[in-house]
Amino acid sequence: MSNIPADLKYAKSHEWLKVAADGTALVGITDYAQNSLGDITFVQLPKVGAALKAGESFGVVESVKAASDIYSPVAGTVLEVNKALDANPEKVNQVPYTDAWMIKLKLANPADANGLLSAIDYGKTTS
Numbered sequence: 001m002s003n004i005p006a007d008l009k010y011a012k013s014h015e016w017l018k019v020a021a022d023g024t025a026l027v028g029i030t031d032y033a034q035n036s037l038g039d040i041t042f043v044q045l046p047k048v049g050a051a052l053k054a055g056e057s058f059g060v061v062e063s064v065k066a067a068s069d070i071y072s073p074v075a076g077t078v079l080e081v082n083k084a085l086d087a088n089p090e091k092v093n094q095v096p097y098t099d100a101w102m103i104k105l106k107l108a109n110p111a112d113a114n115g116l117l118s119a120i121d122y123g124k125t126t127s
Contacts, residue, residue, distance in 0.1 A: 003031040005097055009113050010122035011073035013055075016097065019113050024079060026101040029061060029070060029092065032126045037063040040092040045081040045102055052076055054112060058103060061092065074112040076105035 004010070009017040014033035018026045034040060042062040052058050052072040059070045081103050085091060091100040107113070117125070 003097070004119045004123050004126075006119045008097065008119065009073065009116035010119065011071065011116055012125060013071045013073075014126075015071055015073050017073045017113055017116060018101070019107070019110065023107050023110050025074070025076070025105050025107055025113065027058075027073060027103050027105060028096055028101040030122070030126075031096050033061075033068075034093050034096045037061060037068060038065040039063055040089045043085040043089045043092060043102065045085070046078050048078050048081060050078045052078065052105070061089075070102065072103075072105070073116055074105070075108035077108070078103050079106050080104040 010030065014030045016028055016030050040061055040063050044060040046058045052075060054072060054075045056072050057069040058072050061068050061070055082101050085100065
């Protein structure tokens with residue numbers, strides 16, 4: 001069984017969203033996704049300032065098995081990208097929910113997060 005933190009929201013495409021009180025959110029890929037991909041070798045992230053639509057691809061994760069698009073669970077503007085993943089893409093395998101966040105978004109509409117899956121509902125999609 002994958003590790004699925006209860007305090008996050010999830011997209012069916014295996015991204016997580018951690019909303020902060022200030023209307024920003026961190027986005028990354030789930031433990032299930034990194035486990036399915038295998039050893040991550042490269043992460044391509046968008047430029048700061050990019051405006052993303054919900055469901056839009058914002059980057060690529062490459063592994064020894066495959067390359068996979070990463071999708072934005074909600075609409076927003078990229079405030080920051082996790083530069084640490086350039087040198088250490090394996091962090092996505094090791095700590096997908098903490099140090100391996102991929103982008104920080106300014107949410108277009110914070111209520112959009114309510115449309116994502118809870119940990120329990122996401123768990124049902126991966127079992």
